[in-house]
Amino acid sequence: MTKKRKSTGTAMVAVTKMTAAEAVVATLVAHGLDTIYALPGLQNDPLFDALFHFSDQLSTIHTRHEQGAGYMALGAALATGKPAAYAVVPGPGFLNSATALLTAYSMNAPVLALVGQIPHDDIGRGLGHLHEIRDQAGIINRLVDHVARIRKPQDASHAAAVALRAMQTGRPGPAALECAMDVWSRSAPVAVQSPLRIPPPKIDAAAVRRAARRLGAAKRVLIVCGGGAQGAAEEVTALSAMLQAPVLGFRRGRGVLDSRDPLSVALPLGRDLWGEADAVVAVGTRLLWPITHWGIDRELAVIRIDADPQEHDRLQKPAVALTGNAKAILQHLLTELPAHNHKRASRNAEMEERQAVWRKRMEKLKPQIGFLDAIRAELPEDGIFVDEVTQIGFAARLLFPVYKPRTFLSPGYQDPLGWGFATALGAQHARPDVPVVAISGDGGFLFTATELATAMRHKIPLVTIVFNDGAFGNVRRTQQERYGNRQIGSDLHNPDFVAFARSFGAAAERATTPEQLRTALRRAFARRDVPTVIEVPVGVLPSPWEFIFMDRIRGR
Ligand SMILES: Cc1ncc(C[n+]2csc(CCOP(=O)(O)OP(=O)(O)O)c2C)c(N)n1
Ligand SMILES: [Mg+2]
Numbered sequence: 201m202t203k204k205r206k207s208t209g210t211a212m213v214a215v216t217k218m219t220a221a222e223a224v225v226a227t228l229v230a231h232g233l234d235t236i237y238a239l240p241g242l243q244n245d246p247l248f249d250a251l252f253h254f255s256d257q258l259s260t261i262h263t264r265h266e267q268g269a270g271y272m273a274l275g276a277a278l279a280t281g282k283p284a285a286y287a288v289v290p291g292p293g294f295l296n297s298a299t300a301l302l303t304a305y306s307m308n309a310p311v312l313a314l315v316g317q318i319p320h321d322d323i324g325r326g327l328g329h330l331h332e333i334r335d336q337a338g339i340i341n342r343l344v345d346h347v348a349r350i351r352k353p354q355d356a357s358h359a360a361a362v363a364l365r366a367m368q369t370g371r372p373g374p375a376a377l378e379c380a381m382d383v384w385s386r387s388a389p390v391a392v393q394s395p396l397r398i399p400p401p402k403i404d405a406a407a408v409r410r411a412a413r414r415l416g417a418a419k420r421v422l423i424v425c426g427g428g429a430q431g432a433a434e435e436v437t438a439l440s441a442m443l444q445a446p447v448l449g450f451r452r453g454r455g456v457l458d459s460r461d462p463l464s465v466a467l468p469l470g471r472d473l474w475g476e477a478d479a480v481v482a483v484g485t486r487l488l489w490p491i492t493h494w495g496i497d498r499e500l501a502v503i504r505i506d507a508d509p510q511e512h513d514r515l516q517k518p519a520v521a522l523t524g525n526a527k528a529i530l531q532h533l534l535t536e537l538p539a540h541n542h543k544r545a546s547r548n549a550e551m552e553e554r555q556a557v558w559r560k561r562m563e564k565l566k567p568q569i570g571f572l573d574a575i576r577a578e579l580p581e582d583g584i585f586v587d588e589v590t591q592i593g594f595a596a597r598l599l600f601p602v603y604k605p606r607t608f609l610s611p612g613y614q615d616p617l618g619w620g621f622a623t624a625l626g627a628q629h630a631r632p633d634v635p636v637v638a639i640s641g642d643g644g645f646l647f648t649a650t651e652l653a654t655a656m657r658h659k660i661p662l663v664t665i666v667f668n669d670g671a672f673g674n675v676r677r678t679q680q681e682r683y684g685n686r687q688i689g690s691d692l693h694n695p696d697f698v699a700f701a702r703s704f705g706a707a708a709e710r711a712t713t714p715e716q717l718r719t720a721l722r723r724a725f726a727r728r729d730v731p732t733v734i735e736v737p738v739g740v741l742p743s744p745w746e747f748i749f750m751d752r753i754r755g756r
Pocket of ligand 2: 641668670671
C-alpha cells in the first residue's frame with residue numbers, strides 16, 4: 201500500500217492504494233468497529249484477505265452457518281447500542297442470514313451486512329454463476345432501509361461510511377453493501393472516509409411545550425417504553441418521578457426503569473394502568489399491543505416520542521407527536537415540564553400494593569418463577585439475559601426483574617424461534633466484561649446450537665439454559681386446548697443435551713430444581729473462556745396466556 205497526501209481544500213487526507221475490500225475494512229476500523237462476524241467463500245476471498253491484513257485492528261469471528269453470523273452481529277449491536285457488521289457470500293449465504301437481518305430491521309438494530317456478488321459485469325444476466333440469485337439487491341431492499349452496490353474501489357470507503365451513517369440516522373436499523381468478487385480485489389488510490397456527520401434532528405420546541413402542558417394538567421400519566429427508549433433511561437426515570445407516572449415495558453422496553461423502582465411495571469398491571477390513564481407518553485414504541493388489544497378512546501391523550509415521523513399516526517392520531525432522539529426530546533421536556541406540572545403525591549405505596557396483588561395471581565406460574573428467580577439471584581445486575589420464544593421466555597417477559605437498560609434482549613415482533621443462542625453469543629462476544637445468559641427451549645436451541653463450535657473456537661463464555669420438555673411446547677398447548685388435542689408436528693426427538701454440548705468441548709450439566717440451577721449457574725459464570733450449557737428437564741408448564749392476552753379495557 202503506497203501512501204500519498206491529497207489536499208481536499210480544508211484538510212490533508214491520506215490517500216493509499218488499496219483494494220475495495222481493504223478500503224471497506226479500513227472504513228469499519230475508522231468507525232470504531234473492532235469485529236466482523238463472517239463466513240467465507242469464493243466471492244468474498246479478497247475481503248477475507250483484507251481482513252487478514254487488518255487482523256490486528258479488527259477481529260474476524262467465523263461462524264458455522266450464516267444465520268449465526270447475522271445473529272451474532274445483531275447481539276453485538278443490541279448489547280452495545282453500537283453498529284456491528286457481518287459478511288456472507290451471495291445467494292445461499294445471504295439467504296441463510298436473512299432471518300437475522302429481518303430481525304435487525306424489526307428491532308431497529310444497526311447491523312451492517314457485507315454481501316458478496318458474482319462478477320460485476322454479469323450481474324443480472326442469468327448466466328448461472330456460482331451462488332447467483334435474481335435481483336439480490338431487490339431482495340435485500342425489502343429487509344433494510346439502505347442498500348448499495350460498490351462499483352469501484354474509489355467509491356468503496358465512502359459507500360461504507362454512507363451505510364454506517366444511514367444505520368444511525370433517524371430511526372436506526374440495518375444496512376447492506378453488495379460488492380462483486382472482481383470489484384473487491386480491484387485497487388485504486390483511496391482516501392479512507394472518516395464518520396460522516398449525523399445531523400441531530402431539530403426538536404419542535406412548540407410541540408414539546410404542548411406536551412408539557414398536557415402532561416402537567418393530566419392526573420394519571422402512564423409512560424410506555426419500547427426499544428427506542430433504551431438510550432434514555434435516565435430521562436425516563438426523571439420523568440417518571442416528576443409525574444409520579446408508572447413506566448410500562450413489556451419486552452423491548454424492559455430495564456429502562458429499574459424493576460426495583462415501585463413505578464416500574466410490566467404486564468398485566470400495565471393494562472390496568474392503561475385503562476385508568478388520562479395521558480400516555482409513548483417512548484420509542486409502536487404501541488401496537490396496547491392500542492389493538494386494550495383499546496383507545498378520546499379521553500386518553502397520547503404523546504408520542506419516536507425517531508421515525510411515519511410511526512406517529514399509523515394506528516391513530518396522537519395528541520402530540522415529537523420526532524427525534526428520545527433522550528434529547530425528554531431532556532427538553534424535563535426542562536419545560538416543571539412550569540406546567542403540579543405537586544403530585546407519591547404513588548409508590550399504591551404501586552407496591554397493586555404489584556403484589558398481580559404477583560399473587562401469577563403464582564400459578566410457579567415452576568417458571570422458580571427458575572427465573574434462580575437466574576436473577578446469580579446473574580449480576582449488569583449481566584445480560586437473552587430471551588427466546590419459549591415458555592420460560594414468556595414468563596420472563598412478565599416477571600424477570602431487569603435493572604439496567606440493554607440487559608434484557610427480547611426479539612421484538614418477529615419472535616424468530618432460535619434467535620436466542622446465536623444472538624446471545626454475539627452479545628457475550630461484544631460484552632466480555634459481563635456474564636450473558638441465554639434461555640432456550642429444546643426446540644429453539646437446536647436451530648443454531650452448532651454455533652457451540654464457534655463459542656469454543658473463539659472462547660466465548662456464554663451460559664445457555666435449555667428448558668427441555670420434549671416438545672414445541674407452546675404449539676402443543678395450542679393443539680391441546682384449541683384443536684381437540686390433535687397433536688401434530690409438536691413432539692420432539694432430542695439428543696442428550698449434556699453429551700451433545702460436551703462433545704464440542706463445552707462445559708455442561710443437568711439441573712432439575714431451581715436450587716441446582718443456581719449452583720450450576722454459579723459454576724458457569726466463573727468460567728471465562730469456555731461456554732456452558734445447562735439442561736433443565738421440565739414437564740408441562742402452566743400457561744401464561746391469561747396474563748398476556750387480556751381483553752379490551754378502553755373504547756368499548
Ligand atoms: C422461526 C420460527 N418458526 C416457528 C415459530 C413458531 N413457534 C413459536 S414457539 C414454538 C415452539 C417452541 O418450542 P421450544 O423452543 O421447545 O419452547 P417451548 O415452547 O417448548 O417452551 C414454535 C414452533 C417461530 N416463532 N419462529
Ligand atoms: Mg420445548
